[in-house]
Amino acid sequence: MKRQDYLSWDEYFMGIAMLSAQRSKDPSTQVGACIANHDHKILSMGYNGMPTGCSDDEMCWEREGEELQTKYPYVCHAELNAILNNDGGSLKGTSIYVTLFPCNECAKAIIQCGIKEVVFMQDKYADTAGVIASKRMFDMAGVAYRQYIPTEKTLTLTF
Numbered sequence: 001m002k003r004q005d006y007l008s009w010d011e012y013f014m015g016i017a018m019l020s021a022q023r024s025k026d027p028s029t030q031v032g033a034c035i036a037n038h039d040h041k042i043l044s045m046g047y048n049g050m051p052t053g054c055s056d057d058e059m060c061w062e063r064e065g066e067e068l069q070t071k072y073p074y075v076c077h078a079e080l081n082a083i084l085n086n087d088g089g090s091l092k093g094t095s096i097y098v099t100l101f102p103c104n105e106c107a108k109a110i111i112q113c114g115i116k117e118v119v120f121m122q123d124k125y126a127d128t129a130g131v132i133a134s135k136r137m138f139d140m141a142g143v144a145y146r147q148y149i150p151t152e153k154t155l156t157l158t159f
């Protein structure tokens with residue numbers, strides 16, 4: 001009889017997003033994203049970090065203070081990185097698994113590259129204008145979004 005406790009597709013793709021988030025240097029919020037197509041093939045992944053060539057050690061990771069001394073104008077979001085990390089092929093009709101609901105800027109990129117479904121884990125910024133705008137655009141553009149349903153399965157990775 002086959003193994004019963006294997007990962008479901010949702011667990012697998014969200015698990016990859018969660019693992020990707022562990023690469024983030026952001027001290028407060030680590031976000032991961034994984035893009036998969038209808039054939040259950042993973043096309044790309046990403047996490048929030050500074051643009052290539054902008055040193056993680058030299059950039060600021062602050063949340064508050066003078067704007068140019070915070071991370072916000074510089075950091076590249078997990079979803080945008082996943083879209084940009086994709087190696088050339090089309091993302092039309094794919095699903096993006098994200099550990100945090102996309103902001104309005106990433107929502108625009110998600111829509112424009114033809115991603116059709118967003119599966120998210122947390123939605124801690126649901127009350128912000130950015131996320132409200134994201135949902136408004138997803139609704140208008142026909143991008144479905146659903147919250148990942150936790151299965152309480154625990155996986156221990158020993159590196």
Ligand SMILES: Nc1nc(=O)n([C@H]2C[C@H](O)[C@@H](COP(=O)(O)O)O2)cc1CO
Pocket residue numbers: 026028029030031047048049063071075076077078079100101102103106125
């Ligand atoms: N969907 C998202 N994807 C992301 O990659 N991010 C990144 C940008 C920052 O590096 C961090 C949020 O920092 P904070 O404001 O929670 O300290 O997460 C943020 C959001 C929220 O919209």
Ligand SMILES: [Zn+2]
Pocket residue numbers: 077078079080102103104105106107
């Ligand atoms: Zn974003």
